Amino acid sequence: MSIPVKFRQMLLVLIFGTVAIAVGSPAFAYQASLIPASRLINPDQLVKILQSAKSEKPLMTQVGSHVLYTQAHIPGSEYIGPASSESGLQSLRKRVESLPRNKFIVLYCGCCPWSHCPNVKPADDALRAMGFTNVKVLHIPGNFGMDWVEKGFPVAKGD
Amino acid sequence: MALIAVAGLYFTTRHHGVPTGTRGKAIAEQSLAPDFSLPDLSGQKLDLSSYRGKVVLLDFWATWCDPCREEIPHFVELQNRYGGQGLQIIGVSMDDGPEPVRDFYQRFKMNYPVVMGNAKTGELYGGVLGLPIAFLIGRDGRVSAKHIGATDISVFESEIATLLRVK
Numbered sequence: 322m323s324i325p326v327k328f329r330q331m332l333l334v335l336i337f338g339t340v341a342i343a344v345g346s347p348a349f350a351y352q353a354s355l356i357p358a359s360r361l362i363n364p365d366q367l368v369k370i371l372q373s374a375k376s377e378k379p380l381m382t383q384v385g386s387h388v389l390y391t392q393a394h395i396p397g398s399e400y401i402g403p404a405s406s407e408s409g410l411q412s413l414r415k416r417v418e419s420l421p422r423n424k425f426i427v428l429y430c431g432c433c434p435w436s437h438c439p440n441v442k443p444a445d446d447a448l449r450a451m452g453f454t455n456v457k458v459l460h461i462p463g464n465f466g467m468d469w470v471e472k473g474f475p476v477a478k479g480d
Numbered sequence: 481m482a483l484i485a486v487a488g489l490y491f492t493t494r495h496h497g498v499p500t501g502t503r504g505k506a507i508a509e510q511s512l513a514p515d516f517s518l519p520d521l522s523g524q525k526l527d528l529s530s531y532r533g534k535v536v537l538l539d540f541w542a543t544w545c546d547p548c549r550e551e552i553p554h555f556v557e558l559q560n561r562y563g564g565q566g567l568q569i570i571g572v573s574m575d576d577g578p579e580p581v582r583d584f585y586q587r588f589k590m591n592y593p594v595v596m597g598n599a600k601t602g603e604l605y606g607g608v609l610g611l612p613i614a615f616l617i618g619r620d621g622r623v624s625a626k627h628i629g630a631t632d633i634s635v636f637e638s639e640i641a642t643l644l645r646v647k
Contacts, residue, residue, distance in 0.1 A: 386542065388574045391599035393609055403576075405544055433611050434629060437546040463629065464610020 353438040353458075356445055362457040367427060368474050371397075377425050379457070384413060384444040385430035393470050395429065396477040404430075404444035413444055414451065422452045429458070431465025510624075513538070513617045514604040518572070518595035521582050526570070526595050529621070534568045535643040536617040537636065540597065540608045542574045543584045547630035548612040552588055554633040558640065559592045565644050566619070572597040574611060618643050 370376040381398035383390045390400045401416060402409035417426065426448060430440040441458050448456045461468045470476055513536070515529045528536070539555060541548035552571075559569045571594035573581045578596055585594060602608035605615065606626075616625040616639050625639055 386544075386574060387576050388597065388599050388602065389609055389611075392602045392607055403544060431610060432542075433545050433547055439544055439546065466607055466609025467628065470607065470609055 352436060353441045354436045356442055356458055360445065360456065360458055361460040362427060363460055364469055364472065364474055367395075367457075367459060371395075371475070379425040379427040380417070380420070381427045381429065382413065382416065382444075383430065384409060384428055384440045385432040385438075389432060389465060391479060393465065393476045393478060395469070396475050398427075398429070398477075400480070401444075403440050404428075404447065405439035409440070410443060410447050413447055417448065417451065417453065420453075423455050424453065426453060426456045427459055428456065429461065429465075431459075431461040431469065433464060435460065435462050510622045512621050513615065513623050516595075516601055516604060518597065518601065520593050520595050521578055521585060526593055528570070531568050531570070532621045533619050534566045535562075535619055535640060536615075537567065537569045537640065538572060538605075538615040538617060539569065540572045540574055540602070540605070540611060540613045542611055543580045544575070545611040549588075551612060551614075551630055551633070552590065554636075556589065556591050558633070558637060562640055562644060563591075567640055567644065568592065570595065572601060574602070574608060616640065616643065619646055 367379075371378065378397075381395055382401045383394055383398050384401050384404040386403065387400060394400070399416070402412040404410055404413060417424070420426075428441055428444045428448070430438050432438060432440065438461075445456060445458050513528065515527065517525050517527045520526050528538075537555070537558070539548075539551070541552070543549070555569050555571075559567065569592040571590070571592060573594055574597050575581050581594060581596070584590075597608070605613075610628065612627075612630060614627045614631065614636070615623055616627075616636070618624045624643060627635070
């Protein structure tokens with residue numbers, strides 16, 4: 322059965338309109354879930370690297386909340402600022418601009434459930450845009466408390 | 481089929497359907513909620529202990545936290561519905577400063593006090609290392625429940641109703 326031309330046109334407008342809304346939505350832009358698995362590192366894997374005498378140690382940057390960072394953070398990690406804000410992204414760019422582009426860097430946040438984190442994807446995107454080729458994002462499914470601290474992984478407090 | 485697929489993509493990327501939070505361990509079962517004195521958005525000090533005799537829902541949140549933002553309109557409803565019976569919701573913002581919180585407060589027509597929390601407040605409550613986290617506190621000032629992550633509002637409502645019945 323052939324579909325009338327006008328109906329096909331309306332359907333196409335509806336489809337493309339829906340896609341445009343979804344892609345343009347802030348929810349879509351911040352979705353940590355869109356970071357490919359190849360760019361992720363799990364807490365277990367990171368801890369093994371940190372505890373190994375042989376492994377290259379990454380520059381670790383927390384790109385979320387300062388209040389959360391002060392309560393608990395990965396020892397040796399630096400607080401950069403929320404990457405969901407332009408000022409946080411500028412701080413990140415400034416921190417890494419002089420580093421070799423193959424420097425091993427780990428980004429993390431842990432503020433809220435992974436799919437709702439507004440910080441890690443913008444940070445990852447910013448580093449890729451600067452040409453960094455060895456960046457991993459720490460996959461924290463729930464939050465930093467549940468998936469790092471309560472698992473008994475190393476923790477530091479304060480600034 | 482294409483329309484359904486695209487619609488499915490759209491709805492799965494929207495800010496709803498947040499997984500229900502898990503009921504975490506209490507600070508200590510039926511322990512007194514740690515008191516604090518923190519500035520509200522107008523700079524006035526708010527003391528938690530001054531709400532003894534009321535049922536308090538203490539909500540740790542931040543303006544940049546999407547699951548938190550989704551809960552707040554429901555909290556506004558709960559405050560409207562049960563405020564006359566003794567419910568007091570108090571928001572503890574974990575934002576780095578009050579400016580975005582004031583703006584948010586106005587836009588979302590929040591009807592309960594919001595104070596500016598800090599790392600010390602978080603540590604008092606066993607470590608607020610992810611948001612949202614909410615505590616229910618009975619009229620006797622004791623912690624009744626802790627909810628980590630976004631929680632279905634019906635769970636809060638049921639627990640609040642139970643606590644309000646205790647005079």
